[in-house]
């Protein structure tokens with residue numbers, strides 16, 4: 001599909017995005033890049049605002065990456081709202097939308113995977129076995145294609161952020177990764193493209209993940225037993241109406257190793273389902 005915009009440059013091939021970036025860099029412009037899968041919401045808008053603060057040229061990509069969805073996951077129904085997204089990008093002063101199609105990202109005979117071994121197998125990785133290989137591969141590709149000075153990601157997907165920091169460092173990709181705090185609804189629910197899948201009741205239930213994480217953080221700070229507190233939090237979420245809980249875990253914020261006592265940089269992470277909708281969140285302790 002072709003989209004036309006008057007103030008937003010929309011490009012769909014690697015050559016086009018490279019040409020635009022190279023000509024901006026020749027003029028000493030700094031490139032700030034926000035990779036997304038579309039379904040844009042206030043969380044993305046905060047990343048875009050940051051991109052405009054740190055860079056001269058703000059680039060957003062929209063690509064629903066099949067490689068990061070498991071076979072039974074929601075790839076086919078993931079929000080695809082291109083016209084609404086383009087309007088938001090225009091209204092928020094984004095300069096370039098990189099909007100590649102599936103074949104230009106994964107051409108026939110594509111066979112390379114990026115694997116961040118330890119990080120991809122913990123927390124969400126235990127429940128979504130190929131997810132982080134998909135994320136690491138697409139983010140590496142996008143960074144090589146766009147060659148930004150800054151790449152901006154949200155803390156809501158904290159494990160993703162840790163993974164990206166690791167791969168950027170391991171592969172010497174010349175980009176500065178910037179993280180932005182989670183943006184929440186008034187009741188605390190973190191903005192996510194998947195929230196649109198929730199019914200009104202589901203939406204209420206979902207807001208309890210954040211309150212439960214606050215509760216865990218409070219009890220852990222008071223010196224309670226971490227494993228008992230997390231077990232009880234899982235039960236509380238089930239009692240409130242979550243269909244299932246993948247985990248509530250207290251971990252080191254850099255290595256993501258599970259902790260049994262709180263250290264300098266500790267976070268609590270949670271993932272749970274309401275029907276088929278998976279909600280994740282995390283906060284600092």
Ligand code: PAF
Pocket residue numbers: 035036037063065068135138139157160
């Ligand atoms: O956070 C997301 O929206 C995606 O995981 C990302 C980083 C755009 C890779 O597809």
